[in-house]
Amino acid sequence: MGNVVAFLGVCDKAAYTGQLTPGCARLNLLGLSRALISPVYPCPIAAHHMVFALEDAQSLMNLRIHLVDDSGKVMARLSAKGKIVGTGAPETADQVCDALDSVPVLVSESGPSWFVLPVSLKGLNVTIPRPGNYTVVQVQDGDRKPIGSLVCGLLEAPPLTPERVAAIRSDPKAATVVNGETRCNNCGDKLRFYAALDVVPKLVARGYVRNTDLPDKWRCSCGKQDWDMQYYKTGLPALLGRHSAGGDVEMDPSSRYTRQRLAEIAAQLRRLLDADPTEEQVHSYISANPILWHQFSATRIYSKTSIMTPYKVDFAILSTDRALHLIEIEKPAKKLLKQDGHRHSDFTGACDQVKDWLAKFREQRAACLDGFKLKSEEVTAVKGVVVMGRDASCSDETLRKLKAMDLGDISLYTYDDLLSGLDALQDTIEAT
Numbered sequence: 001m002g003n004v005v006a007f008l009g010v011c012d013k014a015a016y017t018g019q020l021t022p023g024c025a026r027l028n029l030l031g032l033s034r035a036l037i038s039p040v041y042p043c044p045i046a047a048h049h050m051v052f053a054l055e056d057a058q059s060l061m062n063l064r065i066h067l068v069d070d071s072g073k074v075m076a077r078l079s080a081k082g083k084i085v086g087t088g089a090p091e092t093a094d095q096v097c098d099a100l101d102s103v104p105v106l107v108s109e110s111g112p113s114w115f116v117l118p119v120s121l122k123g124l125n126v127t128i129p130r131p132g133n134y135t136v137v138q139v140q141d142g143d144r145k146p147i148g149s150l151v152c153g154l155l156e157a158p159p160l161t162p163e164r165v166a167a168i169r170s171d172p173k174a175a176t177v178v179n180g181e182t183r184c185n186n187c188g189d190k191l192r193f194y195a196a197l198d199v200v201p202k203l204v205a206r207g208y209v210r211n212t213d214l215p216d217k218w219r220c221s222c223g224k225q226d227w228d229m230q231y232y233k234t235g236l237p238a239l240l241g242r243h244s245a246g247g248d249v250e251m252d253p254s255s256r257y258t259r260q261r262l263a264e265i266a267a268q269l270r271r272l273l274d275a276d277p278t279e280e281q282v283h284s285y286i287s288a289n290p291i292l293w294h295q296f297s298a299t300r301i302y303s304k305t306s307i308m309t310p311y312k313v314d315f316a317i318l319s320t321d322r323a324l325h326l327i328e329i330e331k332p333a334k335k336l337l338k339q340d341g342h343r344h345s346d347f348t349g350a351c352d353q354v355k356d357w358l359a360k361f362r363e364q365r366a367a368c369l370d371g372f373k374l375k376s377e378e379v380t381a382v383k384g385v386v387v388m389g390r391d392a393s394c395s396d397e398t399l400r401k402l403k404a405m406d407l408g409d410i411s412l413y414t415y416d417d418l419l420s421g422l423d424a425l426q427d428t429i430e431a432t
């Protein structure tokens with residue numbers, strides 16, 4: 001067989017940058033991998049590029065590639081004549097593949113000159129039906145030669161525990177509702193589906209079925225589409241909490257926090273704080289509105305967890321950087337400083353409490369993590385946080401000193417810091 005071609009994998013993004021002088025083109029590839037990992041199948045691959053290495057530009061002229069499943073069925077056909085010659089769906093068979101038309105290559109006059117060719121799969125209406133191993137085959141002169149394989153793996157959806165749900169709600173950009181539909185272009189039948197933290201009556205009214213209520217199989221009335229829905233049932237919730245869903249599943253933008261909603265939450269908290277609430281009242285308000293923790297980039301938010309000490313941790317937050325923050329909140333009226341500017345015993349008491357937890361973690365890390373059902377590798381640092389007091393209880397000068405105070409592994413937030421964090425967040429959200 002003549003031309004040598006290798007399949008290198010799939011990538012999320014491929015773009016030529018800088019000056020496109022032949023031979024000097026710079027190719028940026030993002031996320032090149034032999035594996036495609038998705039929580040839902042059938043999984044569309046249109047958002048990806050397949051990446052090949054070609055021995056020389058001549059091999060581009062008659063490159064024909066098939067993607068084949070384990071039963072030998074051809075899932076997709078690519079041709080390098082600037083066109084996709086055929087796909088699983090005939091209606092897109094003649095769509096031009098832009099990537100192939102605009103490859104700046106250096107052709108060497110003497111000797112081989114390997115180059116990398118990303119092929120956009122946009123316009124190729126192909127879905128990977130189920131997790132598995134797919135073979136990439138080069139077809140030339142009647143010969144079929146495997147040149148690589150694509151592993152399509154299943155990403156298991158993390159369970160929607162109360163800790164995970166609270167973390168999703170604390171992220172202003174997170175999807176709390178995702179939806180999509182599968183349809184048959186032949187008979188027009190469609191199945192609409194969604195996943196969300198709660199039932200969404202608005203979607204139900206439009207015929208969307210919640211993932212947990214989906215049928216195991218869906219077959220359109222003409223029989224052309226025959227889908228196994230099991231991965232949608234279990235996998236869709238994995239898309240919750242992401243900033244974009246991808247594939248043919250969209251996030252519902254109306255489910256995001258609006259400026260108005262954030263303003264309401266801030267106003268309610270201000271009213272609560274001004275009414276001399278108990279610690280318990282503040283705890284339940286923050287529990288119900290985890291967006292107040294948005295600056296922690298949470299992946300889990302725990303409430304009232306025991307860590308082998310007589311006192312439970314009020315809140316604990318696992319951040320995306322794998323730091324576990326142990327948070328002590330105090331009754332807002334408790335004092336930070338004494339008249340003479342030194343720390344009030346309320347404040348030192350709160351700090352001592354957090355220091356005890358941190359010490360416990362140093363002594364018996366594994367047992368403490370057990371309380372959070374966290375594995376050792378999920379946590380790289382443990383930090384302390386005290387939330388107490390109001391800014392107005394100090395003069396500007398003492399407040400500045402207080403916030404600059406070195407408290408070791410402990411950070412101090414006043415309730416006003418939580419409020420101003422919410423105010424700042426409102427400014428980042430477009431008015432609706």
Ligand SMILES: [Zn+2]
Nearest residue numbers: 184187220222
């Ligand atoms: Zn049909």
